[in-house]
Structure formats: C-alpha cells, structure tokens
Amino acid sequence: MQRPLKSCKHLVSLCEFEKQEKVMRVQQDDGKGGRQLVGRKVKFGPKVAPKSSPLFQLCRIYEAVNNIRLTRPDGSPRDITLEERAKIVAHLQSSASLSFAALKKLLKEKALIADQLTSKSGLKGNSTRVALAAALQTYSQYHHLLDMELETRMMTVQLTDEETGEVTVREVAVVTDSYVHQPLYRLWHILYSIEERDAMRRALITQLGMKEEDLDGGLLDQLYRLDFVKPGYGNKSAKFICKLLPQLQQGLGYSEACTAVGYRHSNSPTSEEITERILLEKIPLLQRNELRQPLVEKILNQMINLVNALKAEYGVDEVRVELARELKMSREERERMARNNKDREERNKEVAAKIRECGLYPTKSRIRKYMLWEEAGRQCLYCGRSIEEEQCLNGDDMEVEHIIPKSVLYDDSYGNKTCACHECNQTKGNRTALEYIRAEGREAEYMKRINDLLKEKKISYSKHQRLRWLKEDIPSDFLERQLRLTQYISRQAMAILQQGIRRVSASEGGVTARLRSLWGYGKILHTLNLDRYDSMGETERVSREGEATEELHITNWSKRMDHRHHAIDALVVACTRQSYIQRLNRLSSEFGRGNKKMEDLEAQEQQAKETGRFSNLERWLTQRPHFSVRTVSDKVAEILISYRPGKRVVTRGRNIYRKKTADGREVTCVQRGVLVPRGELMEASLYGKILSQGRERIVKRYPLHDLKGEVVDPRLRELIAEYNQEITSKVKAKGAPLYLDAAEKQEVRSVRCYVTQPSVAKAIPIRFDERGRAITFVKSGNNHHLALYRTPQGKLEESIVTFWDAVDRARYGIPLVITHPREVMEQVLQRGDIPESVLRLLPPSDWVFVDSLQPDEMVIIGLSDEELQQALEVQGYRKLSEHLYRVQKVSSRDYWFRYHLETSVADDKNTSGRIPKFHRVRSLSDYEKRNIRKVRVDLLGRISLL
Ligand SMILES: [Zn+2]
Structure with missing residues (x-):
C-alpha cells in the first residue's frame, strides 16, 4: 500500500537543543575515479515538534505568560503570582485568545500598562485544544478526550558556571514520556499523523473507543477537517519541551528555564561568541558528493567562491541569506498528491496485467511506454498515425519521445514524455514539439489533437502546455530556480558561510519583494532597458485604464530577462533589518487570522483597522534607511556579468x-x-x-x-x-x-x-x-574552441578544434590552444609518436596566432582599440556594459555572441537595435570589421583586457 503522504516531514529539522554531532568515516568518490575514506560530520538527534502538538502549545503558552511584564501607572511593577499564572494558563487552554482587557479583568486591576505586544494583540490560546473542543462540543461523552495531565520525575543535569567554568550537578523535574498516553495527545496524534479518512476513522474507533454512529453522524467530518500539519514545526523537540515545561511552570522565564536544564537559552549565539568565534580565512569548497546532490553542490560552490573573493577584496562581516518560505501544503494538496500516487500505482497494475496478457514481461519502461501510448490516444501524437498495441510493445515503431529535447532542458520525467512514431522522433531531433510541428506545417491538426486529449482528460494540463512550447517559452533557469527555492539550500548556505563570516543572518523572499516595491526599485530595470528594447522594435504603447496618455512599455517584459535583477534584490536584502521582517510577519499572520469571517460589521471594522495598520507599517518601512532609486540605478548600470569559461578538457x-x-x-x-x-x-x-x-x-x-x-x-x-x-x-x-x-x-x-x-x-x-x-x-560532438591565425599572405584563417581533438591533444601533451604553431610543429615532428589524425589538425607552422574563442569567454564588440583603452582607463563600466558579449557557440564560420545581460538564448532572429541581443558573425572579414576583443570579467565583475 502507498504510505500516506505527509507534507514535508522529511525536511523537518533537528532540535537545536538536543542535536549532536559526530564525525563518521564514510566512503566517498575521490573525484579521480577511486574511493577514499573521509571524515564527515553527521548530525543526529530528535526532530522538532509540530506546532499543533498539545505539548508544544502548552509550552508556548507558559513562555508567553512568563513573559508578560506589567507596570502600574506609578511605574512600579505588577508581579503575577503563581496562582494568577495558573488561572491565565487555564484560560488560554480553553479559549482562542486572551485580550489585554480580559487579562486586566482576570487580575482584577483596571489601570495597568503592558508591553506593546500584550496590550495590542493579547495572548494566543491553545489552538489545538480549542479546535478539538469545538468539534466535540455536543458530544459530552468525549469531553474527557480534552484532558492532558503531565507527570514529572527528577533528573540530574550538569550545569556549567559561565564565569568560573565550574561544573555542578543538580536535580530538576522533567515531564515523563507518559504524556503520549494522555487522551488529548492521543486524539491529536491520530488526527495529525493519519492522512486517510478511513484509516483515521478506524483509529478513532479502535484506539479511543469512539462510536461508529457518532463519527458517521458528522463528527468524523468535523475532526477530519482540522489540519494539524499545516501550521508547521516549532524550534524544539518534544524531548526538550519535557525538560523545559516544569521549569516554565515554576514561573521561570524562557532563558532561565533553558539555563536551569543546562542549555543556552537561544539558538543565536551570544554576542561574545560572535566576536570570539574563530573564522576560516577561506571557506573550503564542498567535496564532490558531500551533499549527495551534484547540482546543489555546484550552486553552493559558486557561492563559496564568490564570498571568498569578496572577503579577500573588501573584508566581509555579515552575510544575509534570503530564505525561501517554508513549504506548507494544505490537507487538500497533500491528499491530491497521495491520491495521484495511489491512482498511478493502480494504473501501473492494470497496465502490467494487460502487458502480461500479450505474453510479455511488464518491465517498468514497458509499462511507462504503454501508458504514454494510451494517453496519446494510441497514435503518434505528432502525425496522428495510429499505432497498434503490438507495435507499441515490440518497440518496432513506437518510441518514447522527449517533448522538450534533452539538449535544451534535461527533464526525464513522465511529464516531458509522449509517444511518437519512429519517423517523427527521428526528424524532430533537437526541436521542441511545437517547433517540429510548425516546420512540418501540421499545426492545425496537431492543435486539435492535443486540445481533444486535454478535454478528454487524457493528458495533463502541464503536458498540454509543454506541447505548445517553443524554445523561447521554456523558463531559462527552470531547474535551478526550483532548487534555489528550497529552504534546504538556504539552510546549507548559512551553515557553510558561518565558517568564515562573523554574522550570518536570514532574510525572507516575501519581505524582499515587498520592500523592493515600497522603495521604488521595482521599475529600475525596465527603465534601464527601455531605450535598448525600443531600438530593437520590441516595445509597445499602452495606456492605463481611464488615462489618456500612453506609456512606452517593453513588450512581454519580465525582470527575469535581465541578470541584474538579482543585484537589485541583493541591495534590498542588504538594507533589510531583522525588525522589518518581524513587523511584517506579525502583521501578516494577525491579518490572516481576522480576515476569515466578513459577514458582520465588527469584522469589517476590524479589517479596516488592520488595513490602516498595514498602511501605517508601509509608511514606516518606506522611511527606513535605504539607497535612493538613483543610486541603485546608477550602480546597476555599471554591472558586468561574469561567466565561467574554460572547463578543463x-x-x-x-x-x-x-x-x-x-x-x-x-x-x-x-x-x-x-x-x-x-x-x-x-x-x-x-x-x-x-x-x-x-x-x-x-x-x-x-x-x-x-x-x-x-x-x-x-x-x-x-x-x-x-x-x-x-x-x-x-x-x-x-x-x-x-x-x-x-x-x-x-x-x-x-x-x-x-x-x-x-x-x-x-x-x-x-x-x-x-x-x-x-x-x-x-x-560528444561539441566544439572545444576556435582558433584564428594569420597566414604569411596576411589572410585570416580559422581552426575549429572539437572536444575530441582537444582530448587527443591533451593525451599527447600538445597545448590545447596552439599559440605558437612553429614551436609546436617542431616538437611534434621530433617525437614521432603522434598519429596522423592529430598531426593533420595542427595549424601550419608559418601561421601566426591571432586569437581563440571558447564558449562563455567574454568579448567587447564594436569599440575601436582607442575607445576600449580609454573606457578601461577611466573604468567606464556603463559604456563597457553596452559592448560586452559572451561567446555563445562557435562552429565553422558561424560564431554567436550573446549580450551579457541576456538570460535567455531563445531569440535567434532579432539582431537589430543599438545593443543587439546577439551578434552572429559568418565570415572572417566580418569578424575583423567588428573589432572583437577578448576580455576577462572576474568573479567580482571587474574587467580587464586579455
Ligand atoms: Zn509520427
């Protein structure tokens, strides 16, 4: 049976307090084809508890209550007695919240002053217990299920005196594991851990003795509707909460309670620790296979290289990492995924049976092929020729086809595959489905075919979309973007950076977007690009509704079309303070809570109040210190994008x-x-x-x-x-x-x-x-580089060196790019062990080397030597940026140079405009005319002539 799907539990982090680290010896690829034993730090320990857990809820309530600071009008503190504390906790256990007014009533005091948070928002109650109480309201026979009594035992803890370093031993009370048998905990756990309705029903009957008639009479519906996974996870494990709770119950504040059980009170190190932490001069790169995810390792190593370079050049005290928001799927989403998995498994079984009937063994690939064939309506999706079951299974005339070719986007998932006849698959080659169909002139019938399939629900919406993609429609940073969006990668990034950076803090994507627009940075890139796109004929006039004036706009503009949008976000993150994030988040979560019911007047008033608070906050945020739009715009215009050329052969x-x-x-x-x-x-x-x-x-x-x-x-x-x-x-x-x-x-x-x-x-x-x-x-058919030489007659000649030729040269110790043809030829002829196939490709000894071009090397196009020299001398980065291109690809008499700011290589037509998206050079005389000069742009974006 398919295991019920739980949102993202595998991503749940370890408890900061209880986690331990151990160095283990593990086998690892040594990058040279062998294996080696290396020490790797392994972290283990209990995982953090879900926020909906009754244990977590209780702990949170005690933390909040112990945190209340009240003063009388005369300025003297109003302490809360243990008895009053117990009353407040009891109230919060059974109601959603406690307002400041209600708190004052409970304490029998009229004139009290509290901190802002308490006086404005009040205290939040035990939402888990309150939700369950509401569901069980009319079932008095089940009210005992809301009970939770905690037992304690004594435990010995070691305490270290911070000043003297003296270690003392103390006995403290801790909650025993018996809480898991408490009715409230068991009820919550069933609802939290079981995803499937029927399984949940069974568990409620067998484990808690609920009656079938009650459940089926509506109670199950109510319980099932409660989503206890969605709130996410706290920052500590149940194990740690068990230690902390008794201390909190005695009235200790959070940090004192932590200290009492032998822990430092917060994840964030003390300021002393920050200033005294020993930092690495250079952050080491990740070893191959260290994270077991090659693409993640590659991205993180790029980050490490960059931070090391910045550190060496400027010194870096603080790095802020933008965190992706936590992935929280709703119960509906999780169920849909689980259902899909289950459906798919059942489909697999059905198809396997059909294949067996045909006297064949149902291999995985055969099953998939059969499903694609059925999905496509038992025909070639491209030409519509029908394909028989036998043809499909024999593999004679039906092939599994990648809708977006592997050469464009490496996506081997089911969603990128379809069924095609041998002929179509062969002719389609490296084109997307729609590109092929267009070239064949079959668009009309093809569109009808795929639209019908979508209507019959045979193909998914996303596959239908892919079938209509041209190359330029494919998001250029598809995979990478998906990876970047995971919290996993940002957490890894923070841990890595901490080795060499004094302060590493987190920011949040949603906050960045908000501040970017509040500070007016949202339009900078459009403004910087407008004139360029206008000269290429890619603008349009648009008028906003109700306005007479038209505005010039870049057609289909997205900030993702310009690499520099990352730089603007980085500047926003740099100006973001932790307090902005907190204020924004707190208001958002409160806003979401009150926003649900809109029918009564009170709620409307409430919303108006909240909207008002939002605009107040926005005004406040707009006034926070940040760079002016002008400064950002000027700096961004000087950015040069650097690429990493020259993979080793x-x-x-x-x-x-x-x-x-x-x-x-x-x-x-x-x-x-x-x-x-x-x-x-x-x-x-x-x-x-x-x-x-x-x-x-x-x-x-x-x-x-x-x-x-x-x-x-x-x-x-x-x-x-x-x-x-x-x-x-x-x-x-x-x-x-x-x-x-x-x-x-x-x-x-x-x-x-x-x-x-x-x-x-x-x-x-x-x-x-x-x-x-x-x-x-x-x-492999790729070309490694292009070398240009001048003959004794003064004529320019090209020499294309394929990857294969380059490997050959490496094997015989010949330089890959031959800059001194005569010397190389002499040495080679003396050796006599070089095969004819290699000799044949060497440039004649009387040629003189001019230049070489390799993909991702950078060039300046269209400046005279003097202009270039001058621009370099005065550091005219704005001007240089307008002429900087990247070698996109080279083949014989066909060299492509792509503008350095372009994020996409999809457009292979429009070369017009003041700064074209790309230059295509198809003759050597054209190459000379354009005065193409090779430059180097380093990691920090500094340019120099090569
Ligand atoms: Zn076909």
Missing part, C-alpha cells in the same frame, strides 16, 4: 579494475595517471572497445529485451538464441526473465553487443587500459 585520475592472475585469482588493479575527459559528457550510454579475432570492435550494453547487433559472449549468444526460440514457439512468455544458471539466481538483464552504428565513431574515450588504449567511450 581532461584531469588525471585513477582507474580501478579487476584482473585474473595466472593462477586464477582475481585481483584489484589500480591504474594511476589516467586521463579523464571533463566537460559535457551527458550522453549516458557507455561504449567499450574490445579486441575480437584480431580487430578492434566497439561494443555497447543493451537491455535484454531490446538487443541491437550481435551478442559478444558466445555462451550467452547461444543461450539467448535458445530463449528466443522458446518464446517464438510459445514455450515461454515473451519478456520472461532469462537466467544464466539452473538455480535461477543470476538473471540476465543487459547484454553486450557489437555496435555497427557509424555515430559511434564520434565517441570520446574516457577509460584507458593499462597500455593506454581507450576502452570506454562516450559520445
């Missing part, structure tokens, strides 16, 4: 393999100094090369049921022939597992076959045997 690594010795033992051999190509080796399929009957042949591993080419192993070849015969003669079901041994222990899943496809010729070796011969390959 190869690194030295190790290769580990098993070998049989002469006496038949198997030994592990380690081969050092192996060249491992780096770069875009995304192609997953690995090829190998073996020597067969005196000639080298390329082999590849295929799944058993999708073999292509001759099987390499003769014994297996025989076995498979036999197996296939049994299938044809119906002795065996198609797709039945094949075993190597009679005991049926070793299943054959994939088989190595000889490959005949010519595309393999383009494969790049990534593993070499002990004699340095390549044994494993991957495919």
Whole structure:
C-alpha cells in the first residue's frame, strides 16, 4: 500500500537543543575515479515538534505568560503570582485568545500598562485544544478526550558556571514520556499523523473507543477537517519541551528555564561568541558528493567562491541569506498528491496485467511506454498515425519521445514524455514539439489533437502546455530556480558561510519583494532597458485604464530577462533589518487570522483597522534607511556579468579494475595517471572497445529485451538464441526473465553487443587500459574552441578544434590552444609518436596566432582599440556594459555572441537595435570589421583586457 503522504516531514529539522554531532568515516568518490575514506560530520538527534502538538502549545503558552511584564501607572511593577499564572494558563487552554482587557479583568486591576505586544494583540490560546473542543462540543461523552495531565520525575543535569567554568550537578523535574498516553495527545496524534479518512476513522474507533454512529453522524467530518500539519514545526523537540515545561511552570522565564536544564537559552549565539568565534580565512569548497546532490553542490560552490573573493577584496562581516518560505501544503494538496500516487500505482497494475496478457514481461519502461501510448490516444501524437498495441510493445515503431529535447532542458520525467512514431522522433531531433510541428506545417491538426486529449482528460494540463512550447517559452533557469527555492539550500548556505563570516543572518523572499516595491526599485530595470528594447522594435504603447496618455512599455517584459535583477534584490536584502521582517510577519499572520469571517460589521471594522495598520507599517518601512532609486540605478548600470569559461578538457585520475592472475585469482588493479575527459559528457550510454579475432570492435550494453547487433559472449549468444526460440514457439512468455544458471539466481538483464552504428565513431574515450588504449567511450560532438591565425599572405584563417581533438591533444601533451604553431610543429615532428589524425589538425607552422574563442569567454564588440583603452582607463563600466558579449557557440564560420545581460538564448532572429541581443558573425572579414576583443570579467565583475 502507498504510505500516506505527509507534507514535508522529511525536511523537518533537528532540535537545536538536543542535536549532536559526530564525525563518521564514510566512503566517498575521490573525484579521480577511486574511493577514499573521509571524515564527515553527521548530525543526529530528535526532530522538532509540530506546532499543533498539545505539548508544544502548552509550552508556548507558559513562555508567553512568563513573559508578560506589567507596570502600574506609578511605574512600579505588577508581579503575577503563581496562582494568577495558573488561572491565565487555564484560560488560554480553553479559549482562542486572551485580550489585554480580559487579562486586566482576570487580575482584577483596571489601570495597568503592558508591553506593546500584550496590550495590542493579547495572548494566543491553545489552538489545538480549542479546535478539538469545538468539534466535540455536543458530544459530552468525549469531553474527557480534552484532558492532558503531565507527570514529572527528577533528573540530574550538569550545569556549567559561565564565569568560573565550574561544573555542578543538580536535580530538576522533567515531564515523563507518559504524556503520549494522555487522551488529548492521543486524539491529536491520530488526527495529525493519519492522512486517510478511513484509516483515521478506524483509529478513532479502535484506539479511543469512539462510536461508529457518532463519527458517521458528522463528527468524523468535523475532526477530519482540522489540519494539524499545516501550521508547521516549532524550534524544539518534544524531548526538550519535557525538560523545559516544569521549569516554565515554576514561573521561570524562557532563558532561565533553558539555563536551569543546562542549555543556552537561544539558538543565536551570544554576542561574545560572535566576536570570539574563530573564522576560516577561506571557506573550503564542498567535496564532490558531500551533499549527495551534484547540482546543489555546484550552486553552493559558486557561492563559496564568490564570498571568498569578496572577503579577500573588501573584508566581509555579515552575510544575509534570503530564505525561501517554508513549504506548507494544505490537507487538500497533500491528499491530491497521495491520491495521484495511489491512482498511478493502480494504473501501473492494470497496465502490467494487460502487458502480461500479450505474453510479455511488464518491465517498468514497458509499462511507462504503454501508458504514454494510451494517453496519446494510441497514435503518434505528432502525425496522428495510429499505432497498434503490438507495435507499441515490440518497440518496432513506437518510441518514447522527449517533448522538450534533452539538449535544451534535461527533464526525464513522465511529464516531458509522449509517444511518437519512429519517423517523427527521428526528424524532430533537437526541436521542441511545437517547433517540429510548425516546420512540418501540421499545426492545425496537431492543435486539435492535443486540445481533444486535454478535454478528454487524457493528458495533463502541464503536458498540454509543454506541447505548445517553443524554445523561447521554456523558463531559462527552470531547474535551478526550483532548487534555489528550497529552504534546504538556504539552510546549507548559512551553515557553510558561518565558517568564515562573523554574522550570518536570514532574510525572507516575501519581505524582499515587498520592500523592493515600497522603495521604488521595482521599475529600475525596465527603465534601464527601455531605450535598448525600443531600438530593437520590441516595445509597445499602452495606456492605463481611464488615462489618456500612453506609456512606452517593453513588450512581454519580465525582470527575469535581465541578470541584474538579482543585484537589485541583493541591495534590498542588504538594507533589510531583522525588525522589518518581524513587523511584517506579525502583521501578516494577525491579518490572516481576522480576515476569515466578513459577514458582520465588527469584522469589517476590524479589517479596516488592520488595513490602516498595514498602511501605517508601509509608511514606516518606506522611511527606513535605504539607497535612493538613483543610486541603485546608477550602480546597476555599471554591472558586468561574469561567466565561467574554460572547463578543463581532461584531469588525471585513477582507474580501478579487476584482473585474473595466472593462477586464477582475481585481483584489484589500480591504474594511476589516467586521463579523464571533463566537460559535457551527458550522453549516458557507455561504449567499450574490445579486441575480437584480431580487430578492434566497439561494443555497447543493451537491455535484454531490446538487443541491437550481435551478442559478444558466445555462451550467452547461444543461450539467448535458445530463449528466443522458446518464446517464438510459445514455450515461454515473451519478456520472461532469462537466467544464466539452473538455480535461477543470476538473471540476465543487459547484454553486450557489437555496435555497427557509424555515430559511434564520434565517441570520446574516457577509460584507458593499462597500455593506454581507450576502452570506454562516450559520445560528444561539441566544439572545444576556435582558433584564428594569420597566414604569411596576411589572410585570416580559422581552426575549429572539437572536444575530441582537444582530448587527443591533451593525451599527447600538445597545448590545447596552439599559440605558437612553429614551436609546436617542431616538437611534434621530433617525437614521432603522434598519429596522423592529430598531426593533420595542427595549424601550419608559418601561421601566426591571432586569437581563440571558447564558449562563455567574454568579448567587447564594436569599440575601436582607442575607445576600449580609454573606457578601461577611466573604468567606464556603463559604456563597457553596452559592448560586452559572451561567446555563445562557435562552429565553422558561424560564431554567436550573446549580450551579457541576456538570460535567455531563445531569440535567434532579432539582431537589430543599438545593443543587439546577439551578434552572429559568418565570415572572417566580418569578424575583423567588428573589432572583437577578448576580455576577462572576474568573479567580482571587474574587467580587464586579455
Ligand atoms: Zn509520427
């Protein structure tokens, strides 16, 4: 059965107070193809308790009550006795809140002054118990379920005297674990932990003895409606609350209570600790696989490099990390997801049965293929040709198709796949679905087809949307954006930064957006870009409703079109103080609470009051110190975006393999100094090369049921022939597992076959045997760089070096970019071990090197040498920014340069305007005319000539 889905419980953090750290030895990839043992800090301990837990609620109430500070009009303190304290707590246990007026009444005092928070908002009650009491109101037989009595026992704690360092031992009372058997806790726990209605009903009957007729008569509905997961999690574990509660009950304040049980009172270190903490000069980069998430590691390492550079240059005392808001799904959302999972599992079973009926074994990929085929209406989604069940299952003429090609967006999820015939799949190539359909001129029938499928609810809305995407519609930072939005990554970032930065604090995305607009930064980028887009013909005149004047607007503008929107947000975050965040958050949560019922006049008044408070707060926030719009605009106009060019072609690594010795033992051999190509080796399929009957042949591993080419192993070849015969003669079901041994222990899943496809010729070796011969390959067709030379006749010539050629050069110790053709040629000819294939690609020795271009290198286009020199001298960044381009791609006589502020490469048409989105250079004379000059923009955005 599908486990009921719980919102994001796996993301729940450890209790700050009870968590422990231990260094464990773990095996890790050493980045060179081997394994190594490394020490890794592992944190463990109890997780924080849900905010809705009755234990948490009680603790929170005591904290708040102990925190009340009251003064009489004459300025003398009005202490609250233990007895009064108990009364207040009892009141809060059974009502949603206690207003300041009610508090004064309860204390029998008319003229009291309290802190702002207490006097304005009052105190919040036990919302869990109150909600349950409301549900059980008419069922007096269940009122005992609202009871919770806590037992205590004595525990010894070690206390360290902060001044003397002396350790003393003390006995304190702590709540025993028996609270989990208390009726209120059990009731809450059932509602909190069980997602499914029927399971919840069963638990209420069997565990709490509720009557079926009561539940079915409406009580279950009421209980089920309570969502105890949504409020999220507190900052401490139940274990810690058990220690804290008895101290709070004695009237100790929060920090005294923490100290009493041997903890420091707050997560935030004391100011002394902050100033005395020893900081690392340089924050170390994350090791490969340290977080087990390569993309997250990559993003965080970019951050570490940047912060280290900033630190070295300017010194950095404080870093603020913008936190994503916590993901809180409502019960409805969680249920929908659980339902979908369950539906999917059931669908899987159904489809598996159908496939079995056809005499085939239902592998995972076959099931998926079948579902895509059914979903697409048993036809090729692109040309509409119908596909038979048999064709689908045999894999002869139906292929699983990526709607957005892998080369554009690596998304291997079900949502990005559909069913297509072999021909369409082949011709579509690296285009999105709609691009292909448009080129084929089949848009009308295609649109009808996918619209029908959507109407019949066969395909999802999001898939339908993808099917209508052109390349430019794809969000350019799709994956990265999703990752950035998780709290996980911001928490990691904070922990990493703390190693080298004195103060690391958090800010919040929602607050940034609010302040950005309040401070008037929202329009800066549009204003900076307006003239540029206007010159490209991408503006329109729009008039606001009821206004006669028209305004010039960039068509389809979004701040995400300009990389610098991150810089503006960073400036907002830098000016944000913790107190703004607190005030905004507090008002928002109060606002949300009172906003529910609008029918009565009182509520309307209340809302008007709150709206008023909002505008007061906004006025206050607008007056907080921040940079003027002019300052921000000027600084932003000087920003140069830096890219990271020059991925290394190869690194030295190790290769580990098993070998049989002469006496038949198997030994592990380690081969050092192996060249491992780096770069875009995304192609997953690995090829190998073996020597067969005196000639080298390329082999590849295929799944058993999708073999292509001759099987390499003769014994297996025989076995498979036999197996296939049994299938044809119906002795065996198609797709039945094949075993190597009679005991049926070793299943054959994939088989190595000889490959005949010519595309393999383009494969790049990534593993070499002990004699340095390549044994494993991957495919890659990318160009590594372009080099330009001048012939003795003064003519410009290009030399395109593919990734494959670059690896070859690295192997023979030849420089990848040849800047001195004569020297290289002389050395190479002396050696005599360089194969013809490498020699052939070297530039003639009488050529003179002019320049080289590699993707992501930066160039200045369209400035004369003097203009460029002058701009660099006076640090004219605004001017330089208008001419700065990035090498996007190079192939023979076709060089693309993309404007450095562009976040998208989708537009490959519009090169007009004062500052075009991109330059495309298609001849060497054009290249010379534009005076393209290579520059370097470092991590901090400083530019220099290369
Ligand atoms: Zn087709």
